Amino acid sequence: xxxxxxxxxxxxxxxRMSDDDLNKFLDSHAQAIMEHCDSVxxxxxxxxxxxxxxxxxxxxxxxxYAQFGSVKEWLARIDEYDREYIRQVERRPLExxxx
Numbered sequence: 001x002x003x004x005x006x007x008x009x010x011x012x013x014x015x016r017m018s019d020d021d022l023n024k025f026l027d028s029h030a031q032a033i034m035e036h037c038d039s040v041x042x043x044x045x046x047x048x049x050x051x052x053x054x055x056x057x058x059x060x061x062x063x064x065y066a067q068f069g070s071v072k073e074w075l076a077r078i079d080e081y082d083r084e085y086i087r088q089v090e091r092r093p094l095e096x097x098x099x
Contacts, residue, residue: 016046019057026059034061041067 017025026042033040039062047054060067 016048022046022057023059026057027061030059030061037062039063039066039070041071 022044026044030040030042033042039060041060042058044057045054046057
C-alpha cells in the first residue's frame with residue numbers, strides 16, 4: 001500500500017503539463033466519454049508548486065444546461081450530506097456527559 005508521503009513525493013516528481021496541454025488532454029477524455037453519454041463536465045485541480053496555489057481546470061461537451069444542472073444537484077447532495085453529518089455529531093453526547 002502506498003503511503004501519503006510516498007504519494008506526495010511521486011506527485012512532486014511528476015512533470016506538470018502546460019495548461020494548454022492539460023486542456024487538450026481533458027478535451028480528449030471528454031470526447032471519449034461523449035461516445036457513451038449525452039453530456040460531460042470534467043473538473044481537475046493542479047497544484048502549482050512555484051506559487052503554492054491549486055488551480056481548477058474544467059472542460060465539458062454536450063448539453064451545457066444538463067452539465068450545469070448535474071453540478072448543482074451534486075452540490076446540493078454534498079450540502080445535505082454535510083448538514084446530516086453535523087446533525088448527527090451534535091446529537092452525540094460529549095465525553096463525560098451522563099445519559
